Amino acid sequence: GQTGSGKTFTIQGDAKNPGLTPRIFEELFTILDSMDNFEVSLSCYMVELYLESLKDLLRPKKAAEVPLEIKKNAHGMVVVEGAHEIPIESLSQANKIFEFGLDNRKTASTNMNATSSRSHLVFSIVINSRNKQTGQRTVGKLSLVDLAGSERVSKTGADKERLKEALAINKSLSALGNVISALGDGKKKHVPYRDNKLTMLMEDSLGGNAKTLMFVNVSPASYNTDETNTSLTYAKRVKNIKNVAVKNTKSKQTDKMNAIIMELQGEITRLESKLEEGGVKFRRTNTNFNIGEGDEEEKEFDPDEE
Numbered sequence: 385g386q387t388g389s390g391k392t393f394t395i396q397g398d399a400k401n402p403g404l405t406p407r408i409f410e411e412l413f414t415i416l417d418s419m420d421n422f423e424v425s426l427s428c429y430m431v432e433l434y435l436e437s438l439k440d441l442l443r444p445k446k447a448a449e450v451p452l453e454i455k456k457n458a459h460g461m462v463v464v465e466g467a468h469e470i471p472i473e474s475l476s477q478a479n480k481i482f483e484f485g486l487d488n489r490k491t492a493s494t495n496m497n498a499t500s501s502r503s504h505l506v507f508s509i510v511i512n513s514r515n516k517q518t519g520q521r522t523v524g525k526l527s528l529v530d531l532a533g534s535e536r537v538s539k540t541g542a543d544k545e546r547l548k549e550a551l552a553i554n555k556s557l558s559a560l561g562n563v564i565s566a567l568g569d570g571k572k573k574h575v576p577y578r579d580n581k582l583t584m585l586m587e588d589s590l591g592g593n594a595k596t597l598m599f600v601n602v603s604p605a606s607y608n609t610d611e612t613n614t615s616l617t618y619a620k621r622v623k624n625i626k627n628v629a630v631k632n633t634k635s636k637q638t639d640k641m642n643a644i645i646m647e648l649q650g651e652i653t654r655l656e657s658k659l660e661e662g663g664v665k666f667r668r669t670n671t672n673f674n675i676g677e678g679d680e681e682e683k684e685f686d687p688d689e690e
């Protein structure tokens with residue numbers, strides 16, 4: 385959505401109306417408290433993309449600033465090398481860390497909204513868990529992304545710095561649009577994630593192994609019809625993306641169980657063909673028993689859900 389339409393408010397809210405982030409923290413800790421069977425550790429990183437350069441918002445004041453690099457780990461999870469990953473021990477600490485990062489966020493004024501941010505914000509919580517009984521480890525990530533405003537360059541003012549910001553924002557949002565188009569197309573073809581740092585940062589939230597929810601904020605004013613139209617067209621394209629999310633797990637236990645399952649599957653097939661030889665006809669309904677990796681309930685990206 386364009387600047388002033390309520391994106392940041394949706395993510396952060398205020399004291400009276402908490403936004404997504406404080407609500408997510410609360411929900412997350414409620415869930416964790418009920419997971420007696422698991423050892424769970426949380427950590428987070430928070431980066432800002434401003435004029436094509438990345439900034440670590442959780443860098444301790446005394447730590448040296450190092451160049452950040454976007455990479456992917458063995459799970460296909462995006463990692464920002466050089467950015468501080470801070471352990472989260474409690475709900476109040478989570479809120480404090482988020483506030484600390486926000487204080488560091490670069491803001492500049494535009495004609496449209498004096499306090500609006502001209503940067504993209506990515507806040508990610510990495511969740512590592514271990515099942516105490518099976519030893520199975522699972523790693524997941526929850527990312528909150530607050531995008532910069534998508535308004536037309538002409539509305540942002542003639543100031544040279546503002547123009548530079550607007551062009552960088554348009555470039556990154558176009559790159560995001562292109563990735564969304566390629567993903568929504570259905571056919572497996574090249575997805576241009578690497579065209580922009582924003583799409584590199586969001587790669588594991590968009591096309592891969594993820595469940596994604598996108599909010600579109602629009603202005604009701606007729607003066608903003610163009611932007612509203614652009615935002616809704618964008619949203620329509622996002623609706624075409626279908627993601628399949630599976631748990632990132634791996635353990636000796638599941639390897640062993642999968643081997644046993646494969647053996648049993650072979651046994652079933654052998655018995656079935658024997659029965660068929662004897663004239664018995666039947667239909668098997670479930671043929672995929674593999675567990676652990678790649679079998680979690682398949683979930684399509686559906687913005688209408690929930």
Ligand SMILES: Nc1ncnc2c1ncn2[C@@H]1O[C@H](COP(=O)(O)OP(=O)(O)O)[C@@H](O)[C@H]1O
Nearest residue numbers: 385386387388389390391392393394500533601
């Ligand atoms: N649902 C809402 N209720 C109350 N105030 C809101 C709401 N949504 C946005 N605002 C206010 O409108 C202004 C612009 O919203 P903001 O979230 O900063 O827009 P954006 O991030 O899209 O530029 C802010 O002052 C914000 O507090």
Ligand SMILES: [Mg+2]
Nearest residue numbers: 391392500501
């Ligand atoms: Mg904002």
